[in-house]
Structures are given as structure tokens and as C-alpha cells.
Amino acid sequence: MSTTSSTLNSVLSALGGSNGIDVTSTVASILYADRAPERAWQAQQTTLATQTAAIQQIESESSSLSDALSALQSSTGALTSAAATSSNSDVVTATAVAGTPVSSHLIVVNSLAATGSWYSDPPTSSTATLTAGSFDITIGGATKTISVSSSDTLATVAASINSQSLGVTANVVTDSTGSRLALVSTTSGTAGDFSIGNDSTTTFKRANTGTDASLTVDGVPISSSSNTVEGALSGVTLNLVGAAPNSEISLNVAPDTSSITDAVNTFVTAYNTLITDVNSQFKYDSSTATAGTLQSDSAVQGLQSALLAATNYSSGSATLSNLNALGISTNADGTLTLNSTLLGVAVQSNSAAVTNFFQGSALDGFAASLTSTLNTYTDPTQGAFTVDLKSISNEYSDLSDQTSTLELYLASQQIILTAQYNAADIAIQQLPQKLKQIQALLNPNASSS
Template identity: 25%
Template sequence: MAISSIGVGSGLPVDQLLEDLRKVENAPLALLESKATTYQSRLTAYGTIKSSIEALKTASDALGKSETFGALKTSVNTDAFTATASNKAIAGQYSVNITQLATSQTLTSGGYADRKEQLADGSVKITVTLQNNESKEFTLSRDQATMEGLVKAINADAKLGVSATMVNDGSGTPHRLLITAKDTGTQAAVKDITVAAGDTGGATDFSKLQNLIGFGAGAPAGGSGLAVTAANNAQLSINGIDITSQSNTIEDAIEGVTLTLGKETEAGKTNTLSITRDDTVTSKAITTFVNAYNNLQGIIKTLTSYDVDSQQGSALTGDSLARRVQTQIRSALNPVAASGAIANLSQLGITTDPASGNLKIDDKKLAAALKDNMADVEKLFSGENGISSRMAAVATEFTKSGGIIANASDSISQTLKDLGKQYDAATLRIDAKMESYRKQFSALDTMMAQMNSVSSYLTQQLAMLNNLSSSSNDK
């Protein structure tokens, strides 16, 4: 007889039996999943530690740079200029008087009615020479020899030293060409603009173009068609010393100081620049370093902790690599053969909390050390065997490609791949086994159904025989 569902024929709870068998067979899969979860947690934890080490190295590297120590800050009593100072500058006060700002030269053409008017009957070669005697040339084809084409060609070449645009003044001949030197100062101004026939398809008549743009030695007969707004150099005095500059940004007129001029000094007013020590640059760098160190220690503590109450470990509980990071990073805090008034972190006001292992800063002691012994503080961190170089060496060994953490992570990644293969193989084996169980139960179900059918048939036949026998006896 046909069986539509396993268990229907026999009445056995076959589906439940198969489900229970699947749970038993899946036990090895749960173990593999647990192992994979553990290894994945370790891999993630290693990545977290690596990122924290890199952050510590960045903070440590800043303490290895000379500009972190003895930084200077500037203040001015005016909006006529701004100033910045490097650590090459010397603290002091300066009087800055600005009599003229640096400006760019501007050349303006007369008006033209048609900006698309043809200005040459063939190709032309235009040469632009600056006052510093730098010369650049470009070529216009016949189709480009218009005001529009000239503007596009000038702006397409960044090396010309000039830029161009057109201005519409609203008159009957409104279109004017405006050429501006890209840099300020007299040396960046245009000296000559000459027009000549091009090498290929050269123009025989380019007088209109020459009248438009010819300048200096290249000006047409009768004078240039370009009006000139002359370039100026910046002129100022610092503590009575006169200074001339091509630019409004003036570097090292005062050693280590950059001045950016904004406007001329108002009559009767004195502009003052003050340069003073800025120890906050160093203290902020040290604080950032201490915070990065404490953050790493806290992360390692969290990742290696063990909860006694729940008897539950963390991702790296008992992990030797994490402890190795902690030990070597701590060791890097001790410079080799340091000397001077500030030879170790405790003399700087930085001590280790015995309970947490974190660093603590005594702000007052740190400020005093920076004020009185900046050179020794710099040596402690950025010397040949200072904390910065030692920390960088340790950090690099852990974080570099092919380093300690990379190798450990690669090993875990390979283990995860192997576990994945084992999981897939085990799943296939379990699926095959469950299919075998299903077939066996199906056969059993069919057999039981057949036996039940035969039993029913025999019961019916015996009942009929019983009835026949009873009828005969009644007669």
C-alpha cells in the first residue's frame, strides 16, 4: 500500500525520532562552531590591540619631533597682519610697520564690439615674457584667433604666469580683455607680449591681434592697446629695518617667523608682534601619549580578564602575546642611560599607579619641568635612546607586516579556514547519515503498514469463520 508520510502507516513518531537523531548527530557541529567563535574573538582582539599600539606609536612619534619642544606662539595687536612662528624663532617683541602691500599687475584692453571677431588670417605664435625674464609661448590656430580663443589658450597654460578673462562694461564696444599676473610683485609682472606668424599655416595679417595683446617690445606701432595697472612689492619695516618683498607672505625676515600682510598700517598706529614660549604644545603631546598608553593597558586588561563569579574568561585570557605586548611596552618607558635634571618620567611628574598599571600626570610638576628643563625633557623623549625611539621599535615589531601580531593573526585565520572545511565535511556526513535513517524508517514504516494490513485481513477472516461456525451450530 502507498504511504504518504513517514509514520502514517506504522503510527510511530518517526519525525520526532529523526529530529532527535539530528540533534545527536549535530553535536560535533556545535563544538566546531564554539571553537570558531573562540578563534574569531581572538582574531578580533588582536586587531583591537594592534590598533591601540599604532595609536600609541603615533603619539610617541610626535614626542620624537623637535617641533614638539620649545614651541613658540605669536600674538599681534592689529588685524593688519598675522604671524606664525616655528621653534627656530626667538622669543621677543617686534614693531611691524606696513607701508605698502604687494599687488599683481593688470593689463586691460580697449573695448571690442564682437568677442568672436577674427583677429588673424592664420595661426599665430604668442610669447609672454615676465620681468624676471622667464618666457613662455603658445600657438593659436586661425579658428582660435578671437578674444574668446585667446582667453581659453592663456588659461589652459598654467606656466604662462598670467590668467585672462573678459569684462563687459555695457558700452557700445563692451568686451574688454583682462590679463592678470598670477603672482604679486614687480618680478612677476609682464614685460613683453609679442605676436608672430605661426610655424604651420602662419598668418600674414595679425595686426588686429597685435593691437589687442601686443605689449612692451611687442607693442604695435603707435603704442600698446593694453592699459597697465602696475604691480607693487610689499614694503614694511621691522624694528626700523626696511624690508621689500615680492609677496605679502614674508618668511624669515624674522628668523623662524612667517608674516602674512593684510593691510597697510594706519597712520599714527604701531603694530606689535609678540613671540613667547608655548609649553602647551609639549604638555598636550605628553598628555596624548599618556592617554594612548593607558588606553592600551585598559584594552589588554579587559581582553585578558577572568570573571571568577561566572567562571568566564575573555577573548585573550591566558594569552601570552597580550602579556608580551604589555611587558615590552612598559619596558620602553625606561630610556637607556638618560641623564640631566629630567632623566625619567617620575622626575617629569609622570608615575605609575600600582593598582591599575596606568600612568598618572602631576600637572604642576610637569609644567615646572617644561618651564625650567625643556632641553632635558626633549632629550628624555627624542634622544637617540629616548622613549620615542624605543617605543617605535617595540610597536613596529608587533604591528608591521609580517610582525608578531600579523603572524599570530595569520595562524588564527588559517585555523578558522580549517574549521570551516571540517564543518562543511561534517555537515555532508550528517546529511548523508540522516538520509540513511530516513530511508530505514521509511522501509520500517512500509513494512509495519503491510503487517497491519495483513493482521486486519486475518482478523476479518477469522471473524467470518467464527460467524459461519455459529450459524451451523444453530441449525
């Protein structure tokens, strides 16, 4: 009897004692064990998400490199940019459009274009009313009569003139002597000059006569209504700053070394950013015993090889046939270093060869070659990275589907297990009473206690 009682007590203790089973904790422990595959899938999804971000970053960096190459390949881009340099910027400056050929010119600025202007006299108060009357403004062969009432001030007359779009701008000018009405032509030169007549309200005086600029370009006389002269030199805009009738100004048009250097430097920076990121995928960190996220990605491996091979490109030209000839050297880690001085010398001595290296004879030079290589990885439909990302996305979705399926199964299992353990808990709660009953049957002469 003592053996039977001891055995029953041991069973009761193993099943939770007299307090029964903690059903919630027990079921949770079982479900946690059943979720082991799900935790592995989630870890895989984390890795896939990290790989996706890494590929997208490399894609973005490849796009930046493509943009830099596009600027070098453009027929109107930095490589064709030109700069016009004046020997006396106090007299004339100039700008040149892309593609303007190298040339030198001699310019003499005899006089600047002037703008016609008049002003009222004598000065009066800005708020004083004027004598009723009128005056005529004649410009471009057309005459307009301006009526002035006894309630008008300089400000109201100015507003009236400005509202009529006559080719004249009116302003009230105030100084220590009082206020005057100033009229200025909206265009410079002879064609913009105007006159005032038949004045019966105030007296106007001419301040300036509208005249055309006078200059010679390589001995050819030029007249311009504006101090911004276009058409005198093909592709060049002259900006007249001052008059120097007896002084020849040298104007030289040459490749814009600064813009070209900036464009090439942008390419070098974009290339270095990409190759550095790609290289980092294959660096082994001994402290953490890990390599880059994309260490085993064949597309990244291929891109690294392609980028390194691109630095060996040769145009086949007898001069400036490779990057090194342009002052761009390759470092041991595959990155590039630009020597701006050497590039400047190459541009000044043979800008056509520099352009030919990047653009080729039919946009088939270095820029097009490397761009084509990058497109095999970044093409939105068939690119290697596009295929990579699609494969990763599909794998991620498959893992999500497996997780959802497992969760549906575990939800039903939770209901079943909860019911089973609740039933077991009830049974265990009843064991002490049943134990007493068994003890009473086995030993009817024992005390009721």
C-alpha cells in the same frame, strides 16, 4: 492465544501503531544525536572568532599608539614645532617651520608691497560697443598691443587680454556710474608694475603703482615684491599686514606649546585606550561568572606587563627624566593623566629636555623604546599577536574540516537509515494482517471478525 495476541499488539504499538513509523522524524532525531560533536565544534569556532576580533582590536589600538609615538619621535614632528608671536598682529604676523631655534627679533614695516593697476575712464555701459582702435600694455620690458574693433565691448576686450597671459588680469567693474575696464598686475611689487600707452580707443588712468614692500629686520633693510616675506629670517615667513614706519614690532620664535601638548595628549589617549582594553580581558564578572575573552592569552598578559612597565621608563637625564616630570601621572589602573599646564611649563623652560625624553640622543628615547615593545606583539611576521592569530585560524580551519568530514558521514548515514526505517515501516504496516493470519491459525473456530 490471548497472551500471544497481547504481545503482538504491544510490539505493534511500540513501533508506531497501525500508522507505521515517522521515518523523517526518526532519522532526524538519530542524526541530531550524531551531530553532538559538531555542535561542540561550532561553539569552539564561535569562541575562536570572538578571540580573533578581540586580538585584532588590540592590534589596531597598538597601531594607533605606535602612530602617536611616531609623531613624537619624528625629527620634523610636533616636538620640533615652533610658533612665531608678534607684538602687533595688525602690522605683521609670522609662521615658523619645525626646528626653528628660539629667537627674538625687531621688525619695522615702512610700507607694504603694492600691485600696479589701471582703469578705463569715463564709465560706459557693459554692453556698449567701443571705438575701434588699440592700446599698448608694457610689463617687464615687453609691450603688447591690444586691438579693439567697433564690435567689441568691455567684456570681449577683457576676455582677449586674459587669454594672452600677459601678467595682467582684466575685469569689468560696474557701479552706479556705469562700467569700466580694470587691469591689475598678477604680481605685486615693482617687477609686476605695468604701463598703458598709445591709447586710441578709450582713456586709461593709473589706479595704483606697483611697489616693493620696505621693512627692516633687526635693523637690516629688506625689500620684498610680496607682502609674504621669506628669507629675511631663517625658517620664518613674515606676513606683512599693515605699515607702521615708526613702530618696532617684537617677534618671538618659541616652541609651539599647543601643538606639542596636542601630540602628547594624542599619545596619552592612545595609550589609555589600549591599556583599558587589555585590562578588561582580566576583569571577572561575578554576575555572569566570566572574564574577558583573552583572559588566558599569554600574549595579552605579556602586553599588559610591558605597557605598565613602560610608564616607569627613565631617560637617565638629570632633568625631565620620566613621564611624571612632564606632567604625565600614572593612575592605579595603569592609565595616564596629562596635566597640560605642567607640560607647558616644561616645554617653555626646557624644550630640549622634553624632546630628549621622547626622542633620545639618537632616536632611542621613550618613543622608540615603547614602539620597539609594541612591535614584538604586532610585527606582521613574528609578532606575538600574529602568531596567535595564525594559531587560531589553523584551529578554526581544523574544526571546519572535522565538521565537513562528519557531514559527509552523516549524509551517507541518512541514506542508510532512511532505507532501513522505510523497510521497517513497510513491515510494520503489514503486521496487522499478519496478526490476523496468526490468530486464525491459532484459533480456527473463532469468528472471522
